[in-house]
Structure formats: structure tokens, C-alpha cells
Amino acid sequence: MxxxxxxxxxxxxxxxxxxxxxxxxxxxxxxxxxxxxxxxxxxxxxxxxxxxxxxxxxxxxxxxxxxxxxxxxxxAGVPIFTEQVLANIIRFYGHAMQDFMGSYLEKNVQIFMDLQHKMAEQSSGMNPEAWKQFMNAQSPMMQGMMGTYMEQSRTAFTQMQEQMQKNSEQMLAAFGLKR
Structure with missing residues (x-):
């Protein structure tokens, strides 16, 4: 277009x-x-x-x-989602964790998109051999980026857990119960 x-x-x-x-x-x-x-x-x-x-x-x-x-x-072509992933996503519909799962997936996809953008910026102008070395899982640059991604993913999961605990405590307090 x-x-x-x-x-x-x-x-x-x-x-x-x-x-x-x-x-x-x-x-x-x-x-x-x-x-x-x-x-x-x-x-x-x-x-x-x-x-x-x-x-x-x-x-x-x-x-x-x-x-x-x-x-x-x-x-068409190569799918991103396996049947197991699709089945697990379906299981979250109507589940108490549905809102948390959607938020968690959204944050992780955004973190991954940010990583992809950073990789594209750092690899611009590379020749094929330099690109091969850059993409090598053992390269310090790749390890650093993947480490950052994993840490951000872990942080998103921790935030989700904290929000779940806060919601549980609020619900228990609403019923006059405390943990």
C-alpha cells in the first residue's frame, strides 16, 4: 500500500x-x-x-x-503458538487469573518488542559474519540483552504476584477476614 x-x-x-x-x-x-x-x-x-x-x-x-x-x-506458514499454548490461554478465560494473565502477557510482549528494537539498533550495518557473532547465545552482548529481558520478565511476574496478594487481602478484608 x-x-x-x-x-x-x-x-x-x-x-x-x-x-x-x-x-x-x-x-x-x-x-x-x-x-x-x-x-x-x-x-x-x-x-x-x-x-x-x-x-x-x-x-x-x-x-x-x-x-x-x-x-x-x-x-499459514509457521505458527507462533503451539496447541499447548493455545489450550492454556483458553483455560484462563473465565478464570480468576484472567486479568492478571492478560496484563502479564502484554508486559512480556512489550519487553520482548523493546529487546527486538534494541537488537536491531545495535546490529545495524553489520556484515553477515558480525551478525552471526552478535546472535551467538554465548556473546556477551546477547547474554546481557537476554539477562535484561529475563530480569524484566521476572519483575513483571513479581508485580503480578504482588497485585494478586493485594487483591486477595482486600477481598478478605471486605468479608471481615484478615490473613
Whole structure:
């Protein structure tokens, strides 16, 4: 999808609106044209802010479209999620830990994205041999980055545990019970 001058001149705070019609077609209000799911995926890959709205009801359908993209990616090519991971995620729906699990996953994915960005910055301009050495799990730089990732993940888990304990204590106090 090509960007027009109007697209690049748009302030970064604006949110692109995509309308979904009953015929399942997606209409990009910025470009005044119909777009495909692949083009919506490209917006995600470009970190473009957008919202997908039902053309009739104005209901926010963004999550639904993002899940559809994930489903297509998972069924074509090499999936990210194993059947076991998917089954475990399903088990959290309706579970008391659902909110904590979502928050924990979100924090860990963000930490991983930050790590990926840092790796890309530090590896720019490397030749293939230098890249191979950089990616070697034994390299001090890689060990340092992975150590930072693991520590941040551990911190996110600790914060989740602390929040769970705080919520439990508040619930017990509400019932007149103390630990």
C-alpha cells in the first residue's frame, strides 16, 4: 500500500478509521478506498494507529480484525503458538487469573518488542559474519540483552504476584477476614 502526501502529513496522534461493511469489505476513510486484510496487517506492521468500526452501528471491531489477522498467520506458514499454548490461554478465560494473565502477557510482549528494537539498533550495518557473532547465545552482548529481558520478565511476574496478594487481602478484608 502506497502512502500519499496526505498520509505522511497527518499528525501522528490521529487515528485512521476503517469501516467494515456488511459485505465484509473494509473501507479506509483516509484513502477513500477499499482495503484488504493484508493491507490492515501492513498498517499494524508500520505501527499505524487505526480503529475498525462497523459501518452501520459504529461498534469497535478492531480486536475482531486483529484476531482474524492472527488466525490467518497461525494457519499459514509457521505458527507462533503451539496447541499447548493455545489450550492454556483458553483455560484462563473465565478464570480468576484472567486479568492478571492478560496484563502479564502484554508486559512480556512489550519487553520482548523493546529487546527486538534494541537488537536491531545495535546490529545495524553489520556484515553477515558480525551478525552471526552478535546472535551467538554465548556473546556477551546477547547474554546481557537476554539477562535484561529475563530480569524484566521476572519483575513483571513479581508485580503480578504482588497485585494478586493485594487483591486477595482486600477481598478478605471486605468479608471481615484478615490473613
Amino acid at each position: 502506497h502512502k500519499s502526501k496526505a498520509d505522511t502529513a497527518r499528525p501522528s496522534e490521529s487515528v485512521r478509521v476503517i469501516k467494515k461493511y456488511p459485505n465484509r469489505r473494509l473501507y479506509d476513510t483516509d484513502t477513500s478506498s477499499y482495503i484488504t486484510l493484508a493491507e490492515v496487517k501492513a498498517l499494524v506492521m508500520d505501527s499505524e494507529r487505526f480503529v475498525v468500526r462497523d459501518a452501520k452501528t459504529n461498534e469497535d471491531l478492531t480486536r475482531s480484525i486483529l484476531l482474524q489477522i492472527i488466525l490467518e498467520e497461525e494457519t
